[in-house]
Amino acid sequence: MPASGCDAKAVFGLPEALDARVTHYCPGCTHGVIHRLVAEVLDELGLRKSAVGMAPVGCAVLAYDYFACDMVQCSHGRAPAVATGIKRGRPDLTVFTYQGDGDLASIGMAEIIHAANRGEKITVVFVNNAIYGMTAGQMAPTTLPRQVTTTTPDGRDPDLCGHPIRVAELVSALRTPAFVARGAVHVPGEIVRTKDLLRRAFRHQSEKTCFSLIEILSTCPTNWGLPPDEALRWVQQNMVPYYPLGVFKEPGGIDRAPKPL
Amino acid sequence: MFEDRVTVLVGHFGSGKTEVAVNGAIRLAEGGARVALADLDLVKPYFRSRAGRELLAAAGVDLVAPEGDDAGDLPIVLPRVRTLCADPEVRVVIDAGGDDTGARALGSLSDLLGRLGVGFDLVLNFRRPFTPDVDSAVAMAREIEAAARLRVTGVVSNTHLMGQTTPAIVLEGCALARETAGRLGVPLAAAVVEERMRDAVDEAALGCPVFPVRRLVQPPFDQEGYRVPRSGPLFRVL
Amino acid sequence: MAKKLMKGCEAIGEAAIRAGCKLFFGYPITPQNEIPEYMSHRLPQVGGAFVQAESELAASNMIYGAAACGERVFTSSSSPGISLMQEAMSYIAASELPVVVVNIMRSGPGLGGILPTQSDYAQATKGGGHGDYRVLSLAPWSVQEAADLVADAFDLADFYRTPVYVLGDGLIGQMMEPVEFPEDRKPLRPLPPKTWATTGWRGDRPRAVVNSLFLDPIKCEQQNAKLQARYAQMRAEEVRSAYYGDEGDLDVLVVAYGTVARVTLTAMEDMKATGLKVGMLRPITVWPFPRDALAEAAERAKAILVAELSCGQMLEDVWLSTASMRPVHFLGHQGGVLLAPEEVSAAIRDVAAGRSAEVRYAG
């Protein structure tokens, strides 16, 4: 603190777990907000020094430059498998993946489902922006019905492409205990709630309770073709109704007896 | 052409937006203006403005494109594009991506660009298979407008066949471009003519200003003379 | 330690554990299932972890992760599974991580069959995945050598920060032989500490980032140059081969590796009485290929016979190494059909007698 004699106190600054550099994300992209939340939670829980993050293939590929912790850049969709390798080798490390919807829910669907099903004690931050950002706007498994993308020029037709995959619901259908939730970052209230979800997820990891996955609804103004403020509203109007926010699964208290078909 | 402080160039893939943008930016800079060229071609990482980095740097044009280790060739919109567009001291040329797909990124800037009232020029090459006639050019313009959320304000005739262009081809394309402009209700802003052909083209017959260009962005196997040792992966700039 | 009778697959697993490997990730495929089975039983005894992955794709990325945090790790599979791992192999090579991969080769292409071949030679020696990289590939011819080479593979992987393959045909994995594990094995070379490993950043070293993305073309080219320099060092220092037979002029020089070299040695014994002068060069590293040893032996020979369980993959390296010095003949089987000693001795006699047609590079 400067020795200015005034008793001003810093109440906001860069989290220790984020490097002091400008990210490459487009104006209005909420990848940056989500980075910050993850970093704040690592700081608050004192996990930064044991953290190893998995960067995906997707717009967040350069996350290895932004998080101030050890990082591994993974091939497209395989982050949960790479995280498994690290966590099994070094259970003392705090291992998290940061993945987009193409990465996690398309090419990497097998890896995420099986990591969750094995109950790997890792934390998955799943950024759902309903489109492929890095390859410039193609359909994602989470693209909404009738949403226009470069590969669905007339809008996604569920008869041809199926319906968007609700990852949080899908993963919570597994019998293995887990903490699974969906948050959003398009309004301050949701940002606060999402941070709390992330905090709970990382705490489950540090207490070795279970696998955790937090799906976070995010914007892609550039490929949605919307100005930043409108993109935030688009999340509320179009994504939230299809992707309800909340906690889908908690480790304790679930009935593990087989359910009737 | 390039009369508004901010000029956006749109058109089909390979219609010649980049060539027009690079030539235009250099000309503005030679005229003494502070010029920024924003490469918004997120769709196709080859054959676009950032390949001309060295050339533009030498001309004093500020190239705004993801670079090097930070984000080189990631398909992103740099925040600086917004800052520059909002700065009354800077002339900005925006090289958008091809067709409505490439123009979609403009939609994310449409709040700002709409407020500023920018030049929004449609570059047309009728020798490209996607726009063989006026109807298809008009349809494409409408698609681009919808994706970019901005109206076309002018048409630029750029019909050519690279090295095999003849004066007749330039004139033929210019007539189609004029008709397209009429249908869109906007002026034919200019006809692009390669400098080496200027004497051969009857400028009076074009009926619009000539925008002379040098073919600057070329693949390395297509070059004569000076070569810049390092540029993009596929590129050297003449 | 007293000798034990072990299957090749078991010896490979035991050797890995003795090399300090505490992690195994793999997916079942015949004819190597005994390796994951052995590991699933042994690793918990030594405080390690075994994971049956959901696919070879996942298994290969799990070893990527385990290697990234500095642990000794290996996986094993057979041909179709190794194909599925090629994406990760390219990433692991590019990110400079040490892993050991055992390929108990079966027949292909496609699903092929489960019997022994050597038809993944080209994949193992020319890179295998995308981009410019090579993988150090060791080819044992006995269960004992498989165990020894697995131990060496871990050291070589750590020293060069590269994937190392142990390339065995189905026979190596399945046959039983007595094996001995040395009690006081020293590392092949002094191994540097893994300061690059992602073990959590406490500020006492630069941040560890395991990465193969280089968007700047110049940096990407520099990374390629760095890898190539390492491959040059491997070519200079790691080539291994063994020579058997007459030391003087030869009627026929046979080039064979793995179990085919065993078959050839038997054939050479069988034909001692014929008076033919026969030698055999056995590559132990198939990459780097023992080019100089082969050229030196070829100098002394009238003709060369390449014997392998493929349609002629090592054959190409023999051509390149001997540069048309001597006529090259070929004997091979595919699809899981083995070579018998009688076939090899007959082929040697045919070559010596001029009854065999030379094979030339056909593109």
Ligand SMILES: Cc1ncc(C[n+]2csc(CCOP(=O)(O)OP(=O)(O)O)c2C)c(N)n1
């Ligand atoms: C094996 C492989 N296939 C395809 C690609 C190309 N690719 C890069 S990123 C991407 C999709 C990224 O979308 P998403 O995961 O939704 O992340 P976002 O960019 O939207 O954050 C694809 C298909 C690749 N790098 N590797």
Ligand code: SF4
């Ligand atoms: S392309 Fe989309 S997801 Fe990628 S940085 Fe830009 S806004 Fe974000």
